[in-house]
Amino acid sequence: MNIFSRRQSAVIEPTPAVGTAVAEAALDPALRALTGRWTIDRPHSRIGFSVRHAMVTTVRGAFTDYDSTLYFDGARPSESRAELVIRVASVDTGVEQRDAHLVGRDFFDVRRYPEMLFRSTSTVHKGGETFCMTGDLTIRGVTRPVDLQLDYLGSVMDPFGYERAGFDGTTTIDRTEWGLVYNQRLKAGGTMVSEKVRLQFDISAVRSTS
Numbered sequence: 001m002n003i004f005s006r007r008q009s010a011v012i013e014p015t016p017a018v019g020t021a022v023a024e025a026a027l028d029p030a031l032r033a034l035t036g037r038w039t040i041d042r043p044h045s046r047i048g049f050s051v052r053h054a055m056v057t058t059v060r061g062a063f064t065d066y067d068s069t070l071y072f073d074g075a076r077p078s079e080s081r082a083e084l085v086i087r088v089a090s091v092d093t094g095v096e097q098r099d100a101h102l103v104g105r106d107f108f109d110v111r112r113y114p115e116m117l118f119r120s121t122s123t124v125h126k127g128g129e130t131f132c133m134t135g136d137l138t139i140r141g142v143t144r145p146v147d148l149q150l151d152y153l154g155s156v157m158d159p160f161g162y163e164r165a166g167f168d169g170t171t172t173i174d175r176t177e178w179g180l181v182y183n184q185r186l187k188a189g190g191t192m193v194s195e196k197v198r199l200q201f202d203i204s205a206v207r208s209t210s
Contacts, residue, residue, distance in 0.1 A: 028129070030074075030155065031074040031129070031152065032074040032075045033074060033155075034072050034074040034155060034165055035072060035073050035074045035075060036071070036072065036207055036208070037069070037070065037071050037207070037208040038070040038071075038072060038165065038205040038206060038207055038208060039068055039069070039070065039205065039206055039208055040066075040068040040070070040084075040203055040204070040205055040206075041164070041204045041205065041206045042064070042066070044204040045201075045202055045203050045204045045205075046062050046200070046201075046202040047062060047063045047066060047084070047086060047200075047201055048060060048061065048062040048063075048199075048200045048201075048202070049061055049062070049197055049198060049199050049200065050197070050198045050200065051175075051193060051194050051196070051197045051198070052193070052194035052196070053192065053193060053194075054186065054190075054192055055186065055190040055191070055194075059093060059098075060093070061091055061092060061093035061094070061099075061102075062091075062092055063086045063087070063088065063090050063091055063092075063116075064090040064092055065086070065087040065089075065090035066084060066085060066086040066087060066090070067084075067085045068082070068083070068084050068085075069082065069083050070082045070083075070205060072165075077123050077124070077125040077131055078122065078123055078124065078125075079123075080120075080123040080131075080133075081120050081123070082118070082119075082120045082133065082135070083117070083118065083119045083120070084117070084118040084119075085115055085116075085117055086115060086116040086117070086118075087114060087115060088103065088108045088110050088113065088114060088115060088116050089103055089110045089114065091103060091108070106182040107180055107182055108139070108140065108180075109140060112140075112141075113139070113140045113141055116137075116138065116139050117136075117137070117138040118135050118136070118137050118138075118146075119135055119136050119138075120133050120134065120135035121134050121135050121136060121145070122134045122135075123150075129151060129152040129153075130149065130150070130151050130152075131149075131150040131151075131152070132147055132148070132149060132150070133147075133148045133150050133169070134146070134147050134148070135148065137173070137178075139178040139179070139180065140178055140179045140180065141179075142177070142178045142179050144177055144178065146171050146173060146199075147171060148169045148170070148171045148199075148201070149169065149170050149171065150167055150168070150169045150201075151167065151168045151169075152165070152166070152167055153165075153166035153167060153168060154166055162206050162207070163206065163207040164204055164205065164206055164207075165204075165205045165207075166203065166204055166205070167201070167203040167205065168200075168201065168202060168203070169199075169200070169201035169203065170198065170199065170200055170201070171198075171199050172196055172197065172198045172199070173196070173197055173199065174195050174196060174197075175195055175196075175197050176195050183195075
């Protein structure tokens with residue numbers, strides 16, 4: 001999981017703001033021990049989304065094929081960075097006909113835009129085990145900033161000798177800002193598909209040995 005930030009090139013690093021320095025000094029020592037490179041364990045993670053359908057229910061789906069890189073700095077979270085590259089054709093909502101519509105020109109237009117990209121630009125410790133990661137999200141060739149709330153769930157050494165760390169990330173976007181404008185109006189008012197989409201990152205990350 002490089003679900004953490006693209007570092008800006010500079011010769012001299014700016015001095016952290018007082019609030020940032022205080023927050024980072026207050027980090028749990030267990031978080032400091034997590035400093036290093038990590039990768040999302042796909043079989044035990046989920047990159048998902050949910051959207052309102054016909055104003056009365058929620059449709060949920062996930063992307064099953066993606067690459068990730070993550071550097072987490074537990075002593076200085078502002079140095080953390082992440083990148084997630086998603087193959088959009090892997091979308092799975094549990095309904096084959098709906099998935100075929102999503103990858104077509106009305107929505108993701110996979111032939112022209114096969115990948116979705118999230119690349120972090122900054123990470124801020126908000127207190128406790130909660131972080132705010134800001135990054136650039138690219139869909140259909142459109143790049144816009146998003147703020148991701150990221151909660152650290154804990155870490156463990158599993159029975160196979162892998163060190164794991166868990167994170168939950170959430171954000172809500174307006175899909176029309178990325179050119180996903182397809183919809184149908186309902187006779188009683190409203191639309192078939194909501195413009196607001198909730199993105200959910202249920203992450204089990206494994207420490208990289210290389």
